[in-house]
Amino acid sequence: MNIIVCVKQVLDPEIPPAKFKIDPEAKQVIPPPGVPPVISLFDERAVEAACRLKDKHGGTITVLSLGPGKAADVVKHAVAMGADEGYILQDAAFEDLDSFGIAYVLGKAIQKIGGYDLVLCGRQSADWGNSQVGSILAEILGIPVITLAGDIEAVDNKLKVKRILKDGYEVLEAPMPSLVTVSNEIGLPRLPAGVRIMLAARKQVPVWTAQDIGAEPAQLDRANAHTEVTGLSVPTRKTECEIVTGDTPGQAAENLASKLAELL
Amino acid sequence: MSPVSATYWGIPGYAIFWVLFAVAFGLFAQRLYFLFRLMRLGKQENRFDRIGQRIKTMLVEVVPQWCNLKTVTRKDLAGIGHAMLFWGFSLYLLSYVIFIGLAGGFGLSPVIEGTTFEIVYSSILDIAGVLITVALIWAAIRRYVVRPQRLEPSGEAGIILILVFVLMALNVSVVGFGYAAHNIHASWPPLGAALAGYLSGTGLAQGTLEATYRGVWWLHYIVIIGFMVYIPRSKHLHILVSPVNILFKPLGPKVVLEPIPLEEAESFGASKIQDFSWKDLLDLYTCAVCGRCHASCPAQLSGKSLSPREVVLNLKEHLLEAGPGLLAGKAEASSESQAKTMIGDVVTEEEIWACTTCGACQEECPVSIEHIRKIIDLRRNLVLTQGKMPESAQLMLANMQSRGHPWAGVQSLRLRGDWTTGLELKILAEGDSADTLFWVGCTGALIERNVEATLAMTRVLKAAGVDFAVLGDAETCCGDPARRAGYEFQFQIMAEQNIETFKSHNIKEIVTTCPHCYNTIKNEYPRFGGDFKVVHYTQLIADLIRQGKLKLTEELNSILTYHDPCYLGRYNSVYQEPRQVLQAIPRTNLKEMERSKNKSLCCGGGGGLMWIEEQAGTTKINQLRLEDVLKTGADTVVTACPYCLQMFEESIESKDIKDSLQARDLVELVEAAMKQSQSGGE
Numbered sequence: 021m022n023i024i025v026c027v028k029q030v031l032d033p034e035i036p037p038a039k040f041k042i043d044p045e046a047k048q049v050i051p052p053p054g055v056p057p058v059i060s061l062f063d064e065r066a067v068e069a070a071c072r073l074k075d076k077h078g079g080t081i082t083v084l085s086l087g088p089g090k091a092a093d094v095v096k097h098a099v100a101m102g103a104d105e106g107y108i109l110q111d112a113a114f115e116d117l118d119s120f121g122i123a124y125v126l127g128k129a130i131q132k133i134g135g136y137d138l139v140l141c142g143r144q145s146a147d148w149g150n151s152q153v154g155s156i157l158a159e160i161l162g163i164p165v166i167t168l169a170g171d172i173e174a175v176d177n178k179l180k181v182k183r184i185l186k187d188g189y190e191v192l193e194a195p196m197p198s199l200v201t202v203s204n205e206i207g208l209p210r211l212p213a214g215v216r217i218m219l220a221a222r223k224q225v226p227v228w229t230a231q232d233i234g235a236e237p238a239q240l241d242r243a244n245a246h247t248e249v250t251g252l253s254v255p256t257r258k259t260e261c262e263i264v265t266g267d268t269p270g271q272a273a274e275n276l277a278s279k280l281a282e283l284l
Numbered sequence: 285m286s287p288v289s290a291t292y293w294g295i296p297g298y299a300i301f302w303v304l305f306a307v308a309f310g311l312f313a314q315r316l317y318f319l320f321r322l323m324r325l326g327k328q329e330n331r332f333d334r335i336g337q338r339i340k341t342m343l344v345e346v347v348p349q350w351c352n353l354k355t356v357t358r359k360d361l362a363g364i365g366h367a368m369l370f371w372g373f374s375l376y377l378l379s380y381v382i383f384i385g386l387a388g389g390f391g392l393s394p395v396i397e398g399t400t401f402e403i404v405y406s407s408i409l410d411i412a413g414v415l416i417t418v419a420l421i422w423a424a425i426r427r428y429v430v431r432p433q434r435l436e437p438s439g440e441a442g443i444i445l446i447l448v449f450v451l452m453a454l455n456v457s458v459v460g461f462g463y464a465a466h467n468i469h470a471s472w473p474p475l476g477a478a479l480a481g482y483l484s485g486t487g488l489a490q491g492t493l494e495a496t497y498r499g500v501w502w503l504h505y506i507v508i509i510g511f512m513v514y515i516p517r518s519k520h521l522h523i524l525v526s527p528v529n530i531l532f533k534p535l536g537p538k539v540v541l542e543p544i545p546l547e548e549a550e551s552f553g554a555s556k557i558q559d560f561s562w563k564d565l566l567d568l569y570t571c572a573v574c575g576r577c578h579a580s581c582p583a584q585l586s587g588k589s590l591s592p593r594e595v596v597l598n599l600k601e602h603l604l605e606a607g608p609g610l611l612a613g614k615a616e617a618s619s620e621s622q623a624k625t626m627i628g629d630v631v632t633e634e635e636i637w638a639c640t641t642c643g644a645c646q647e648e649c650p651v652s653i654e655h656i657r658k659i660i661d662l663r664r665n666l667v668l669t670q671g672k673m674p675e676s677a678q679l680m681l682a683n684m685q686s687r688g689h690p691w692a693g694v695q696s697l698r699l700r701g702d703w704t705t706g707l708e709l710k711i712l713a714e715g716d717s718a719d720t721l722f723w724v725g726c727t728g729a730l731i732e733r734n735v736e737a738t739l740a741m742t743r744v745l746k747a748a749g750v751d752f753a754v755l756g757d758a759e760t761c762c763g764d765p766a767r768r769a770g771y772e773f774q775f776q777i778m779a780e781q782n783i784e785t786f787k788s789h790n791i792k793e794i795v796t797t798c799p800h801c802y803n804t805i806k807n808e809y810p811r812f813g814g815d816f817k818v819v820h821y822t823q824l825i826a827d828l829i830r831q832g833k834l835k836l837t838e839e840l841n842s843i844l845t846y847h848d849p850c851y852l853g854r855y856n857s858v859y860q861e862p863r864q865v866l867q868a869i870p871r872t873n874l875k876e877m878e879r880s881k882n883k884s885l886c887c888g889g890g891g892g893l894m895w896i897e898e899q900a901g902t903t904k905i906n907q908l909r910l911e912d913v914l915k916t917g918a919d920t921v922v923t924a925c926p927y928c929l930q931m932f933e934e935s936i937e938s939k940d941i942k943d944s945l946q947a948r949d950l951v952e953l954v955e956a957a958m959k960q961s962q963s964g965g966e
Contacts, residue, residue, distance in 0.1 A: 032687070034695040036702075054701055054757035058686050097686075211681050213668045214552055217773045 021079035021174060021196075023070045024133060025140045026126055026157070027063040027098055029091045030147040032056065040254060047252040049147070059094040062142025064101075066202040068209040069172050070140055071102035077174055079137070080104045084129050086114060086122055092225040100212030100220035107133075111230040113240045118247040119152035121240060126153070127160035128233040138179065139199040143168050151201070158199035166192050170205035286393035287498040301389050301505070308509035315516040316524075319569060322607040326562035329542065331532040342531040351530065351650040355576060357883070362426065362574075363650070368419040369448075372412035376451065379409055380508055388505070406459060406473035413452040413475070420445050434575030434593075440518050441573075447511060454504040461497035465490065522572035526651040529570040532563055533652035537807040538855060539643060541657055544664070544772045553664025553770060556626055557603050558610060560661060567653040568600035577645035577655060582886040582909075583638040587902040590638035592645035592655040595631055599658070602630045627662055627670075636662045637674055638899055641768050641891030643854040647882050663770025673769070680895035681771045688760040688778075689726040690895055700726075701757025703735045707742060710753040717790040718753035723805070725798035726761050727926035733933055734926040737949035741797055741821060744955050748833045750824075752795065755785070764800040767808070769892035776812065779804075783814035793817040795824055797951070799852035799925045800890070806856070820852060822924050825954055826861040829868045836869045836957040843873045844953070845918035847909070847932070848884035849925030862924050862950055869957040875916040885909050889927030906935040913945065924950045 032055050041050040051057070059067075070081045083098040083106035085091040095106035109125055117125065130139060139161065144151035151167075158165035170189055171182035179194045184203050194200075212220065230240065238244065264279055266272030288297040345351040349367035356363040383402070387393040396402055424445050427437045459476025462468070464483035467490075471477050483493065515523055534540045542561070544552055554560050577592035578584055584591045602624060624630055639659045646655055666672045667681070683692035689700065703724070704711060712718060722745065728738040745752055763778035782805075786794070794816050796802040806818035828834040844866060852858045859881045866874050879885045888898070888905030898904055910932065913921045921932055932947035 032695065034687070034693065036695070036697055036699065039699060052699070055695075055699060056687070208675060208678060209682070210671050211667065211673070211678050211771070212685065213671050214773075217777075221777075 021073055021077040021138065022082070022136045023073060023079065023138045023140060024082045024084060024130055024136045025063070025066050025070050025098065025103065026142075026153070027067065027083055027085050027094050028060040028142070028145050028147075029057045029085060029087045029094045030060045030145060032058045033061070033146050037257065042252050042254060044252055047249045049252075056093070057090065059097050060142055060146040062144060062146065062202060062204060063094075064097075064142075064209045065204055065206045066140040066142050067098045067101050067103060069169070069200075069202045069206050070138075071210060073138070073172065073174060074102060082106065082133055082136075084109060084126060084133075086110075086117075086125055089227065095225045096220040096223055097212070099223050100216045101210055102216065106223070106225050108225055108227045109229075109233065110227050111235075113230045113235070113237065116242060117240065118245045119150050120156055120246045121242075123153045123156035123160055124239050125230075125233070125235055126157050128235045129228060130157075130161060132228075132233050137196040138172075138174075139163070139197065141199065141201045143201045143203045154199060154201035161197075161199065164194045164198045165200070166194055166198065167201045168203045169200045170203055172200055172202075172206075286388050286391070286397075287501040288388040289391060289393075290498065298389070298391070300502075304506065304509060305389065308513050311513045312516060315513075319516065319521075321611055322603055323562050323565045323569070325558040325607065325610055326560050326565040327558070329561035329563055331563055334535055337535060338531050341533070341535065342527055345530050345652075346527045351526075351652075355648060355650055360432070362423075365419040365422050366650075368415050369423075372416040372419070373448070375409060375412045376416075376455070379405060379455075384505055384508065388501075403470070403472045406476060409455060410473040410475045413455060417449065417452055420449050432579070434579035436573070436575070438519075438573065440520075443514075444518065444520055447507065447514070451504075451507055451511070454500060454507060457500045458497070458504050461493060461500050464488075465493040465497040519571070519573050521569050522651060525566065525569045526572070529566055530652050532566065534654070537803075538646055539641070539654070539656050541660055541767065541808070543776060543811055544668075551665070552668035552772070553666070554626070554658070554661040555665040555669065557599065557606055559665070560599075560658065564654070564658055564661075565603060567655075567658075568596055568603055570651045570653055571596045571600065572651065573597065574650065576648035576650070577653075580644040580648045580883070582640055582642055582644065582888065582905045585885070586888075586898075586905045586908050588634075588638040588899045589632065590635040595635065595655065595658065596653060598630050599626075602626060627665065631662060633666065633672070634899060636666065637677065637896060638893075639891055640850075640886045640888060640893050640905065642850040642886035644850075644883075644886065647854050660768065660770060663768075664772055665770075667770040668772065674896055676895055676897045677769055677892065680892065681766060681769060681774065684761060684763075684766050684771070684774055684778075689730060690761060690765040690892075691726060691730050692895075694730050698730055698732070698735075699757060700729045700759060703729055703738055704754065704756050707739075709742065709756075711756040712753050712758065712789050714788075716753070719790075719792045720750065720752045721786070721789070721791045721794045722752045722754050723762075723794050723796045723798075723801055724754060724759060725796065725801045725926060727930065728797050729759065731926070731930065734929060734949075737926070737929065737951055738797065740949070740955045741951045744825065744834070744951055744958070745795075747958060748828045750828070753789075758785070762798075762801040762804040764804045765892045765895065767804070768890070769896070779809055779812045779814070783809055783812055786814065786816055791816060793819060795819050795821055797821050797924075797926065797949075799849045799856070799858075800927065803851045803855050820856070820858055820861075820924070822852070822862040822865060822950060823858060825951070826864045826868075829865060834954070835959065836954065837959045838957045839870045840872070840920075840953065840957060842920045843875060843916075843918045844920050844922050845875045845877055845913055845916040846880070846950075847877070847887065847913070847921055847923040847928055848881055849923060849928050850884065850886050850890050852924060853884055854882055862922075865950060865954060866922065869953065875918050877912045877916055879912055885912060887923075887925075887928040887931035889931045894927050894930070904935065906931040907939070910935040910939060914941075919945060920953075921945065921947050922950050922953060923947070 031049060031051050035052055035055055039052045043050055074081055081103040083095050083103045085095050086109040089110060091108050095108060099106055109129055114125055141154035155165050166181045166183055168184045169181045170184045173180040177196060179196060179198055181192050181200055182189050183192055184205050264272060264276045266275045288301050290297045292300060349370050352363035352366040387396045427435055427441055431437060456475045456479055459473060460479025460483060463476060463480030515521060575593050581592050636659055641656050679692045680690045684690050687695060724738055727734045761778055763775035767775035794805055799820060802818055802820045846862055846866060866872055886905060887909050923929055929947055929949050936942055936945055936947055
């Protein structure tokens with residue numbers, strides 16, 4: 021079973037809110053110094069899902085990351101977890117692409133790799149959180165998509181996916197190849213172990229440019245973008261604290277419950 | 285005349301003597317050779333360096349019985365009893381060689397019998413025999429009446445107590461019957477002579493006395509060689525093995541963790557008994573089941589399933605069970621699937637994750653068993669090969685890997701370099717050099733309470749005119765939590781990276797506030813090519829006070845008690861300096877806890893357990909230690925470790941006694957005791 025996982029390198033979500041700075045003019049985030057970027061949380065779970073399928077059925081895992089040269093770190097992280105190969109997609113033309121542009125680039129790279137049974141993405145990125153790339157990518161590749169997977173099984177050349185719903189889950193079947201976006205319900209990503217850590221550290225991660233994957237300049241032209249960021253701001257946080265009391269713990273709980281009912 | 289020179293049913297006594305000896309010695313040697321071959325199943329490890337120093341250490345510990353006497357406390361005097369048995373029994377062993385072996389087996393009795401040497405030696409044996417008997421009775425009372433927590437009353441111990449007593453009685457009987465049968469009227473050795481006097485008075489026929497004498501003599505001989513056969517098959521194997529184990533004990537740091545060669549293949553750590561080193565297997569033979577480790581283990585004391593004693597005993601049993609098959613090379617699938625899996629059946633995961641690596645077990649062990657590295661080897665297998673660990677451990681380790689520190693989640697409050705904000709500090713940039721580096725450590729940089737101590741430290745250093753630099757946000761974890769949790773590769777990556785950083789800044793001396801960083805950089809980095817002078821701040825401050833560079837002039841008006849951090853005390857024997865610093869505060873009122881210095885009880889935070897969930901339904905170790913603090917009546921518990929400080933803060937908070945007890949880092953008290961004008965800082 022050959023799986024391709026798309027991973028994104030993001031600003032570490034674990035930084036103090038006060039350190040989170042943006043440039044409203046350029047509509048960009050200014051990364052704080054001394055905080056190394058990390059693999060997007062949901063993408064890490066997508067790698068975990070891929071590793072579990074590989075543990076069970078064998079095959080290969082190929083990781084793709086669209087981003088700067090530093091994105092080699094997330095590819096290496098995925099290799100340490102269990103991926104076999106990884107590529108970085110980097111080109112001046114790839115900068116500031118919207119979800120459609122990103123999906124186009126990923127699609128080109130995936131077509132170049134070929135021979136896949138499953139494409140996995142995180143349910144959304146941990147920075148912008150658009151949750152669009154997966155679905156658009158499936159459209160480009162012309163394969164079915166299942167979003168928000170909590171569990172993926174491969175049975176008789178078919179995928180059986182547990183899809184998380186607001187109030188439970190549904191189980192869907194899809195042929196291979198398909199694209200699945202992975203949710204955190206899949207479980208904790210494994211800790212890279214044993215020789216894989218060294219293997220990953222020594223891994224050469226090739227960089228593919230627009231030319232390498234045969235991306236057409238017109239498709240990457242920002243003028244043709246489907247979406248535009250019109251403004252960027254940091255929401256102001258307001259915390260109001262109210263201590264709910266009661267004569268007995270039971271009473272306090274009751275007061276708290278009615279307070280919550282009021283608010284919800 | 286020796287009974288050996290007589291003939292029995294036409295068979296010469298000598299023949300009987302040597303045939304019996306050959307059989308017994310054969311059984312003895314066979315067992316030892318078997319055990320030796322089992323031990324050789326273990327992995328190689330070089331413990332043959334500095335052999336002269338090793339022999340000296342062994343002699344110093346064994347002959348004067350320091351190995352046992354060092355464990356003696358007012359509450360546990362058993363070590364004295366053991367020393368009595370050891371010295372007494374050594375005299376007996378030698379006497380067997382001379383009076384049974386040489387005199388009997390080699391027919392030298394005409395040369396030895398009746399000499400002053402014999403009479404003096406026999407008299408000494410009488411005295412030794414009495415001492416041994418006293419020790420035996422004491423030991424029996426302890427085992428079967430008093431029953432201290434560390435001793436399980438075992439049948440094996442009973443057998444040996446009776447056997448030794450029988451030997452003592454037989455020794456006296458041989459002399460008594462011998463004197464009586466041969467009409468020797470002497471007053472020495474006293475017990476034997478007294479028995480002879482009694483026997484002569486009974487009017488028994490000379491022939492009967494002679495026959496009984498011979499019977500008693502042969503019985504004595506058989507018990508002795510029987511003892512020889514029994515020893516290597518019982519826990520009293522330690523009589524033979526413990527001097528050897530002490531010979532191969534670590535000469536430097538007490539806990540030696542072998543780095544894993546990074547190029548090595550699929551399996552890491554220990555999942556099978558032969559994955560341990562030969563020294564680890566020798567350890568198993570050495571255990572005499574004294575239970576001192578069991579009684580001092582914080583996990584055991586707080587009701588967790590881990591007992592270092594049981595780990596050692598269960599592994600030994602497993603080695604003896606699985607060993608013969610391994611020796612025969614029979615690794616057939618069927619027998620293997622039926623065999624026990626070491627992790628799970630022999631030592632449980634719950635036990636493996638309960639160890640704080642506090643070192644109390646090894647400190648207490650009279651025979652230098654190394655428990656901790658076995659636990660770490662088991663963790664290594666779980667983490668590196670099986671990928672199995674508590675979720676809390678996994679979160680910590682994943683954070684070490686992605687963020688370079690073990691405090692998952694705290695970065696959303698504070699970044700590593702934040703504590704330096706607004707301070708005039710020399711923060712090393714690329715290309716900068718400094719002689720002295722203040723290594724802050726993850727906890728001191730990231731956790732609010734510990735940052736207070738870090739800031740106090742910088743103010744104290746400045747006030748004393750120490751020229752130092754810090755790494756600021758370029759500092760990373762020393763790797764200790766990863767290593768103790770079995771995530772060896774992450775540790776090795778961090779060690780190599782840090783050594784490179786130190787070298788790139790030409791660092792000569794490193795001052796740490798965290799004893800875990802201190803131990804790691806001082807004792808573990810040299811294996812990776814990092815030899816730096818490492819000082820714990822308590823040592824530095826004690827030194828600054830001695831040199832008059834720091835003057836503590838203010839009284840604190842509080843009752844202090846000092847909690848020894850394991851990695852400072854037991855791991856590195858720094859007991860005096862923190863106390864010297866506290867004593868330098870005017871009119872200090874320092875109370876010692878009952879468990880202090882090398883007997884100190886762990887706070888519960890070592891070995892990665894700062895981040896790993898404690899076994900449900902058990903007492904929290906920090907609560908246990910808090911009870912020790914409360915018994916002293918102190919209003920301030922002082923420590924010199926960020927984990928300990930955290931643990932006390934947490935236990936004080938959850939017991940809700942913040943009004944009557946506070947936890948302070950030693951450096952905070954130093955700052956408080958400095959004259960206000962002296963403490964400049966910010």
